[in-house]
Amino acid sequence: MKKLLALLLAVLMCLSLAACSNGGGQEEPAPADEPAPAETAAETFEDLLAAGIANGNKLTIYTTHSVTVSALEAFMKKYAPEIEYEGTQIGDTNQVTQVAQEVKEGVLGADIIFIQDGARVLTDLVDEGYVYNWYNQEIKDLVGDDCEPLLVWDYCNKVIMYNNGADNTYNEGDITNLWYATDPANKGAFWMKDPTTEGVNMNFLVNLTSDENAAKLEAAYKDYYGSDIVLDADCPNAGYQFIKMLYANEMMLGSSDSTIAKDIAAAEKPQSGLLTLNKYLKSRGTRDDGTTFNLLYAKDDVNPVAGFIYPIYGLQVANADNPELAKAFLIWLYSPEGWYGDGEMTIADGSVYKGMQGRYGDYSGNTSNPVADGDMSVVEWKKILVQEDAVQAAEHRADVEDFIQLVK
Numbered sequence: 005m006k007k008l009l010a011l012l013l014a015v016l017m018c019l020s021l022a023a024c025s026n027g028g029g030q031e032e033p034a035p036a037d038e039p040a041p042a043e044t045a046a047e048t049f050e051d052l053l054a055a056g057i058a059n060g061n062k063l064t065i066y067t068t069h070s071v072t073v074s075a076l077e078a079f080m081k082k083y084a085p086e087i088e089y090e091g092t093q094i095g096d097t098n099q100v101t102q103v104a105q106e107v108k109e110g111v112l113g114a115d116i117i118f119i120q121d122g123a124r125v126l127t128d129l130v131d132e133g134y135v136y137n138w139y140n141q142e143i144k145d146l147v148g149d150d151c152e153p154l155l156v157w158d159y160c161n162k163v164i165m166y167n168n169g170a171d172n173t174y175n176e177g178d179i180t181n182l183w184y185a186t187d188p189a190n191k192g193a194f195w196m197k198d199p200t201t202e203g204v205n206m207n208f209l210v211n212l213t214s215d216e217n218a219a220k221l222e223a224a225y226k227d228y229y230g231s232d233i234v235l236d237a238d239c240p241n242a243g244y245q246f247i248k249m250l251y252a253n254e255m256m257l258g259s260s261d262s263t264i265a266k267d268i269a270a271a272e273k274p275q276s277g278l279l280t281l282n283k284y285l286k287s288r289g290t291r292d293d294g295t296t297f298n299l300l301y302a303k304d305d306v307n308p309v310a311g312f313i314y315p316i317y318g319l320q321v322a323n324a325d326n327p328e329l330a331k332a333f334l335i336w337l338y339s340p341e342g343w344y345g346d347g348e349m350t351i352a353d354g355s356v357y358k359g360m361q362g363r364y365g366d367y368s369g370n371t372s373n374p375v376a377d378g379d380m381s382v383v384e385w386k387k388i389l390v391q392e393d394a395v396q397a398a399e400h401r402a403d404v405e406d407f408i409q410l411v412k
Contacts, residue, residue, distance in 0.1 A: 049142060062087070063080065067092070068096055072157075073092075075359060140335065156369040158367065158369065162205075163284050183246070211391075212246060218244075220308035223308065238410070283365055344373070
């Protein structure tokens with residue numbers, strides 16, 4: 005009996021020592037087959053704001069969206085006027101390159117970034133440890149499932165539109181199937197921003213090759229052409245077949261959505277620029293520069309999808325100079341005040357901060373924030389648009405990019 009008790013005591017002592025060696029009282033890591041949960045720190049907005057002000061260091065953001073620059077100005081002026089700040093608008097590709105280089109070299113740059121192109125963000129930034137996904141319970145309560153795998157701050161949409169100009173013989177409702185753009189009778193009718201130069205457009209094509217979307221395209225093919233689809237040898241599914249036929253049908257590629265919209269609105273030939281995948285904003289009224297884009301009509305009944313919806317993600321940078329204030333700013337952006345302003349907050353030029361007021365095609369990750377009058381909610385848009393799946397896009401983007409190089 006004494007030997008048995010001694011053995012049990014020895015075993016318990018070994019287990020105790022093993023537990024103590026695990027980081028001084030920290031929890032043991034999750035089993036290999038159970039991924040560790042996302043960081044959901046308990047800090048509140050008030051706690052983080054106070055800590056960020058006490059930190060005292062500069063708050064810097066890189067962003068693809070101009071409104072976040074204005075939001076930063078309004079936030080800092082109201083909540084942390086004594087802290088230096090800087091907001092820089094940078095495109096996705098340059099953001100990825102700059103953030104990776106700065107963190108790798110230990111250079112202080114952005115504390116937080118707002119960026120599109122989930123595929124490259126995952127592979128080039130998150131997987132490399134240069135940025136990380138963060139949210140607290142306050143954000144989780146507002147955003148829900150869109151906290152993972154990358155936190156969605158804003159949704160943007162690009163929808164299928166068509167030219168209904170004076171010289172166009174087509175009427176609204178004539179075009180109801182996406183395969184219309186692949187029909188040899190409509191050669192050169194489809195325009196979009198070159199996907200090789202804009203990641204979100206490439207992700208649109210990549211996501212069309214997912215099993216779910218390829219199945220929808222296969223059914224839509226039969227609806228349009230009247231027969232089952234026959235895949236070419238180099239096309240694994242209907243998504244690839246659609247991309248191949250789109251390029252073969254002389255798809256028109258532009259350098260920017262605005263330029264494409266202007267060219268289509270001014271097209272001399274009725275069929276020129278008949279269809280476009282373009283920002284929903286472009287279909288709404290007259291722009292400040294006097295250019296009318298209301299000749300482009302958004303379609304909500306194109307089979308199988310009417311366009312693409314993709315996020316702008318809000319992500320923390322690994323070597324942030326003021327991470328607490330960056331997180332407080334992020335939490336605030338989801339509030340009604342952060343999204344639309346309170347009618348009193350001002351930005352650097354002295355004007356009142358209006359945030360997303362009156363903007364079509366921008367939808368808060370917090371779906372309780374209302375959308376512009378006449379627009380649909382993001383929940384409604386998701387029902388008819390391909391939604392960016394960053395993981396699927398990251399896993400298959402290289403394959404689709406190589407495929408496009410062969411067929412274009």
